[in-house]
Amino acid sequence: MTQEDVFIRINREYYQLTSSEKKIADYLMLHQQKSQYLSISEMAEETGVAEATVSRFCRRLGYQGYNAFKLAVAGSKVGWVSSNPLSGEVLPEDTVPAMCEKLCSNHVEAITQTLALVRPEAVTAAADRLLQADKVLCMGLGGSMLLAQEAAHLFSTVLPNFFAVQDSHIQSIRAATLGPGDVVFYFSYSGSTRDMVDVLKIARNRGACSILITRFPNSRGAAYADIVLECGSRENPLQLGSIAARMAQLYLVDVLFSEVCRRNIVKAQSTRKQVADALADKHM
Numbered sequence: 001m002t003q004e005d006v007f008i009r010i011n012r013e014y015y016q017l018t019s020s021e022k023k024i025a026d027y028l029m030l031h032q033q034k035s036q037y038l039s040i041s042e043m044a045e046e047t048g049v050a051e052a053t054v055s056r057f058c059r060r061l062g063y064q065g066y067n068a069f070k071l072a073v074a075g076s077k078v079g080w081v082s083s084n085p086l087s088g089e090v091l092p093e094d095t096v097p098a099m100c101e102k103l104c105s106n107h108v109e110a111i112t113q114t115l116a117l118v119r120p121e122a123v124t125a126a127a128d129r130l131l132q133a134d135k136v137l138c139m140g141l142g143g144s145m146l147l148a149q150e151a152a153h154l155f156s157t158v159l160p161n162f163f164a165v166q167d168s169h170i171q172s173i174r175a176a177t178l179g180p181g182d183v184v185f186y187f188s189y190s191g192s193t194r195d196m197v198d199v200l201k202i203a204r205n206r207g208a209c210s211i212l213i214t215r216f217p218n219s220r221g222a223a224y225a226d227i228v229l230e231c232g233s234r235e236n237p238l239q240l241g242s243i244a245a246r247m248a249q250l251y252l253v254d255v256l257f258s259e260v261c262r263r264n265i266v267k268a269q270s271t272r273k274q275v276a277d278a279l280a281d282k283h284m
Helices: 006-016 019-030 038-049 051-060 066-075 096-117 121-133 144-154 168-176 196-207 243-263 265-280
Strands: 136-138 163-166 183-187 207-215 229-230
Touching: 006 066, 019 038, 019 196, 019 243, 066 196, 096 168, 096 243, 121 183, 121 207, 121 243, 136 168, 136 196, 144 163, 144 168, 144 183, 144 196, 144 243, 168 196, 183 196, 183 229, 183 243, 196 207
Parallel strands: 136 163, 136 183, 183 207, 207 229
Antiparallel strands: none
């Protein structure tokens, strides 16, 4: 049986699951505490699938049966739902302090999950490529483009070759002119948007390096990325870019930015001072 945490495993395999198996995965994401007490029949009833589908789901994840799977869920150190009763959905009857506590807990949990998923070798490899790049194009779609703009802004305070590219058509155009010394830095929570896959395909054909920040490292887009940085935070389809999910991705940006800066801290500090001096006159 796999030694990897069960929820990390579900995350990695999500886009390889059948539609029925995804129903089980989605249920587990939202009901971790409850699910560890359900029988296989109850799980099948709760998710609207057959018991055979539940068994197949467990075997796909590397467990001999449903009981072994439940033990893994109960022993998970990552988890999707905190045991903290203040963590979770904000309800109409919540007071303002309770709402603030829930959101704080949810945001902290998102970063904690991301920390558990960090692969040092991926951070090192990404920093290497960013430092060696002739130019770095930061991209995303929708809300993820805001993260790409934030990354381009932050890295521009220490390096001159980071650019945000917003329009999806322009992204394809810019990708088509890249070379082996260039990098595409892409943000996509799902890792499965059509335009993103098209851009990463073009970049690969041009010999450019692609770095992807995503929740799903086995997604379609991740297959075309050279380096994948995996973020935490659960997000259901109706949230459409939760703040917690964005914070998880921004945490990885900060990790990568810090790794780049510490390679030459003196130069980084000098460049940031130059930027600060240039912006000083813009303040009242």
